[in-house]
Amino acid sequence: MARTTGSDGEKTEAAVREAAVSLIARLGYEAMSMRQLAAKVGVQAAALYRYFPTKEDLLFTLMREHMEGLLKAWDRTRPASDDPAARLAAYVENHIAFHIARRHATHVSNMELRSLSPERLTRILKLRTAYEKELRAILRDGAEAGIFEIDDVGLTAMALIQMMTGVIVWFRPGERLSIAEVTTTYLSMTMRLVGAKIDTFSVARPVRRARDAVAL
């Protein structure tokens, strides 16, 4: 999103990022040129290089900010409770809300890892691992407490993340289902997948319909 406050420089940088996400999502990173990007933003190509000295600096910034944003969003929404079901529900809600609001950026983050240098790829993968580790800890705690029934914590974490991120492929606001309805259905699928009692969970944490409605 373009910021509405800040210096002209900050506004331009935000506009560059927004335009880059949309161009890369449409054309792919390798096919996008800095010249096309400058034209879309309405600045000279030279101006872009002030913010992003190389095209890969731009890609890396987009990906790093996406993952840092996801980790921050989770930090803000993680419940104080130790209850694995409540923590899992919060993780699912946050994951779906974050990605639906950032469809193109998610697409870019998932598809363009191939274009990062090895050192930068490692940095992005570390952020991903940190995020996935949060889910694995919830699943492990639930299994140890006998609340969840899980065969393989690592595989279950990957399956859940891919199932949830997949929402961006088909979900469009204003169609058959609202974000709140989609989230409710994904919550019950998740709870069944990990072998949790649905009843326990729905008492533990109702879907935050009001916040979802505001977020988009």
Place this chain on the structure above:
Amino acid sequence: MARTTGSDGEKTEAAVREAAVSLIARLGYEAMSMRQLAAKVGVQAAALYRYFPTKEDLLFTLMREHMEGLLKAWDRTRPASDDPAARLAAYVENHIAFHIARRHATHVSNMELRSLSPERLTRILKLRTAYEKELRAILRDGAEAGIFEIDDVGLTAMALIQMMTGVIVWFRPGERLSIAEVTTTYLSMTMRLVGAKIDTFSVARPVRRARDAVAL
């Protein structure tokens, strides 16, 4: 896979397809040139146009054959049984085996839809719908028979397909888990997700370890 029988023309066409899948998976469709592709195959660019008059003809052919191959593989493996649990298990096994064996083609098929003409996009989406419809029918039959517990058949089908296809993102042969082990875990996650009794299912259909081992 390159064919080992057939005329030189067929061999070249197969080599072009194989090289295209790998180049598009690495660079993206928009960034790949027919000249690069010709160089990779070791033919003149003009020779490519004999098989694929336009670059988009090539992309469309790759995507159509991927989806037709998936539908054919399912036709070959679908069980004669009416039992929804046995049919669901067969669908999961076929889906995972097919996609793990075609990691790059799956990547191309999922990522490059944006580059098809509207008419061709419609044709590919029809094939996808036909494939997803098979899964929806299984889920609906299971729910109606009281064997599955499903909130939303459409959402559950999408969730399962994305969860299963996601395997290609992290699975590499020869690492911690075999295809058979991954499939077994995905089968129990699927059966729990749809609210089926795991016991009923595991009696109904053991994982075909032998076939999986041969397939790769």
